[in-house]
Amino acid sequence: MGISVDTFFLKPGGQGTLQAQIQQMIAEGILSGRFHVGEKLPSSRKLAAHLGVSRITVTLAYTELLANDYLTAKGRSGYYVSQNAPVPPKYTPVQRSEETVNWDAALARRFSDGDFLAKPPDWREYSYPFIYGQADRTLFDHANWRLCAVRALGHKDFDSLTGDYVDQDDPLLIEFIARHTLPRRGIAARPEEILITLGAQNALWLTSRILLGHGRKAAIEDPSYYALHELMRCSDASMTPLRVDKDGLPPESIPDGTDVIYTTPSHQCPTTATMPVARRHDLLKRARELDAMIVEDDYEFEMAFLGAPSPALKSLDKDGRVVYVGSFSKSLFPGLRLGYMVGSEPFIREARALRSLVFRHPPGHIQRTAAYFLSLGHYDAQIRRMSKALMQRRKTIEDAIEANGLTVAGRGVFGGSSMWMKAPDHVDTAELAKTLQNQSVHIEPGAAFFSGPDRPRNYYRLGYSSISADRIPAGIERVAAVIRAC
Amino acid sequence: MGISVDTFFLKPGGQGTLQAQIQQMIAEGILSGRFHVGEKLPSSRKLAAHLGVSRITVTLAYTELLANDYLTAKGRSGYYVSQNAPVPPKYTPVQRSEETVNWDAALARRFSDGDFLAKPPDWREYSYPFIYGQADRTLFDHANWRLCAVRALGHKDFDSLTGDYVDQDDPLLIEFIARHTLPRRGIAARPEEILITLGAQNALWLTSRILLGHGRKAAIEDPSYYALHELMRCSDASMTPLRVDKDGLPPESIPDGTDVIYTTPSHQCPTTATMPVARRHDLLKRARELDAMIVEDDYEFEMAFLGAPSPALKSLDKDGRVVYVGSFSKSLFPGLRLGYMVGSEPFIREARALRSLVFRHPPGHIQRTAAYFLSLGHYDAQIRRMSKALMQRRKTIEDAIEANGLTVAGRGVFGGSSMWMKAPDHVDTAELAKTLQNQSVHIEPGAAFFSGPDRPRNYYRLGYSSISADRIPAGIERVAAVIRAC
Structure with a gap:
């Protein structure tokens, strides 16, 4: 029996070349057990027309799968899932009933209640990412x-x-x-x-x-x-x-x-x-x-x-x-x-x-x-390129900080990629960060850096290694506006 | 002042393309402080002749260094070490006098007295490497x-x-x-x-x-x-x-x-x-x-x-x-x-x-x-390729073991990549391994796998994942010969 051409879809925004995507689609069909040994693949012409890609792309994907022994070719009649193709799992996974482990007793040590600085995973989508320690696409070689x-x-x-x-x-x-x-x-x-x-x-x-x-x-x-x-x-x-x-x-x-x-x-x-x-x-x-x-x-x-x-x-x-x-x-x-x-x-x-x-x-x-x-x-060339950009950003952020009346608590005398900032005593920068998040601004609240029960809550860090200089002034304005409103 | 062409040497057996080697040589000269800002590089013609490479190779290396701002070009007069090139270290490293740390007190825990299985770093040079768990160049895709x-x-x-x-x-x-x-x-x-x-x-x-x-x-x-x-x-x-x-x-x-x-x-x-x-x-x-x-x-x-x-x-x-x-x-x-x-x-x-x-x-x-x-x-294609080769090697090693009268202590029923072997009681396989090393045979002594003070010393492991099938019989013969002579 032939595998219907209708079971093939290119995912929108799929990764890799079209050839790789087609190859992956077929390999996964075989590995997951959807396609069985001896089944005939659609002809390259048919699959190409169905997916809207060129025929040579499909042929190249088939050839690669042939080399890997997922498919065999039978003269002019086409491509089939190979006898030697990997077989899908034989075992039916156990349905877990209630777990009986007493975890309080089983875990000799716990590590999961630590104090980590939460970085939003989608920080690259922020308009004003004053994030620290991430790679800048525009500067990395x-x-x-x-x-x-x-x-x-x-x-x-x-x-x-x-x-x-x-x-x-x-x-x-x-x-x-x-x-x-x-x-x-x-x-x-x-x-x-x-x-x-x-x-x-x-x-x-x-x-x-x-x-x-x-x-x-x-x-x-x-x-x-x-x-x-x-x-x-x-x-x-x-x-x-x-x-x-x-x-x-x-x-x-x-x-x-x-x-x-x-x-x-x-x-x-x-x-x-x-x-x-x-x-x-x-x-x-x-x-x-x-x-x-x-x-x-x-x-x-x-x-x-x-x-x-x-x-x-x-x-x-x-x-x-x-x-x-x-x-x-x-x-x-x-x-x-x-x-x-x-x-x-x-x-x-x-x-x-x-x-x-x-x-x-x-x-x-x-x-x-x-x-x-x-x-x-x-490496050295990259450091110099980064340093030039950071110098410009540093000047821009210092100017913007001054223009907006914000308070610097520490700035690296030789350079660096962040400013250590102090908000007025009554400001909780964890709350500040949350409010700014809704305005597409990311800042780092400072409390996690301090030790002990009475941590100051009014410090924050502004990283400038992942924000372009032209974005900085508007970002700082938003920080200042929210602090004033606190 | 110009940098003399005589300071340039291509290392015999150097890695990477000739262009990369030349680029690296110049970058290292600058980074180490041997070449100074403003110094003139030899002309591409001269350096090419000196190194015995084509002129375009040198020119391409220079162009790359230009892009990285290690060099500047001054019209027709040639290439110079750039003003922006990285500068060599400013500090003279301290000559350490006697170290004063009391290491017995300083180290809270020690980890360095563990029992690791020594793998000779040059095992690829062995004629008969019955080594376990290393990649086989001929099988890896x-x-x-x-x-x-x-x-x-x-x-x-x-x-x-x-x-x-x-x-x-x-x-x-x-x-x-x-x-x-x-x-x-x-x-x-x-x-x-x-x-x-x-x-x-x-x-x-x-x-x-x-x-x-x-x-x-x-x-x-x-x-x-x-x-x-x-x-x-x-x-x-x-x-x-x-x-x-x-x-x-x-x-x-x-x-x-x-x-x-x-x-x-x-x-x-x-x-x-x-x-x-x-x-x-x-x-x-x-x-x-x-x-x-x-x-x-x-x-x-x-x-x-x-x-x-x-x-x-x-x-x-x-x-x-x-x-x-x-x-x-x-x-x-x-x-x-x-x-x-x-x-x-x-x-x-x-x-x-x-x-x-x-x-x-x-x-x-x-x-x-x-x-x-x-x-x-x-991955699956590779596993199948490896499995085919391992099956052949397994058959060969079992035949050779039997032909030479060696004793198997364990063999994987579904496959695997090693045989667990037992030598006569009086044989210390650590000594056996040493003797075999001189004959370009690597085997793994078994004592390290056992616990406690009275570890059996007469077991050994023969890996067959990094030795080709045609080498196996002669290797096993050598193992058997040395055991007989013990």
């Missing part, structure tokens, strides 16, 4: 990234694509980071002192598992990167939040008994403060007194369009007590999930073993693609 | 994987490539797994019951963090997947190894008080035993008595070339107490780092939150590439 990815898919790179590195990384990427990226932050590191991570989040998590645990004491900045609170909570360590000032974390506020200090000296998150060099030396001295480790999250150092960034804290560290965390999420794109950490060998050895236990290694293909993108100079 | 990856790099997929999914996954991949992959194992699952992981290792780790902890009791098979021992050790739970028989894990041996049971019912690792359906029901019954969770590692079900695989244990689970773990590492390639887990919603909710904390999500691009590869039918 997609064409060259694609070329590098294709190169990394080549036959020469088959092993780096498919191989199990066990606990190792792509040597090309490690070499580039050691020779070119780290020296710009004043850091000298050997390959065995560097580990590739799945983004900075993954690096911070690894430090929390290795350096913290029951009975340990961590000090974090207040306010700080919101995901850090959840990391600390899950580490079983006790945590002291330390209020930052205009120069970042005050070393003298770090209490005795502290084992690990989490800090963002070059660009405090979220206040954007830069720690002066003298204070950095004091911080290292205080850590030495305590015999404490320091985890330095050096995010966004690349976005330095107003002045040179300070050298990393790690560059001043003679003791080997600083673990440095870098990321390509902001400068490339967050979906890449690629970062790195630098530390003394005894630390990196543990981090490497733990990473291996948890997921082995970041996929080889993305490591190799990044290595090419970096070593061909595309 | 590299061309179509590449096409799918390129499609997933397209403009339409920009968001899935670059976006931060936070705690979500690629909806296309989830949909395919729910609609096509799981029904073949008899499993019905909604999207919120599925989580994509960085390989099966990552899924197993997530279960250990969520279901285990201090005071909990785990039961594992003995022997079992070697990395499971390390997972158990790091979970702080107590662990009971249970000796498997020819039907896998005996349910009656599971002690009272057990909280979580780790099992490989369809294809016991490493003995390859398949658990009969009656015992599966007994296992579920025993778990219900104990109110215990079961983690089912359903590896290699795709490699069923001798008979249909049994439906998954999860397909019989009405209670919601089975967490199912699947992987694409064996059927695609391990460097992909892609697997998935299926469980009741309360469990997957925690796994999703923990994954988000640890690394957010597997990179969007690899998820989308896999979704295309699966939905276009390439």
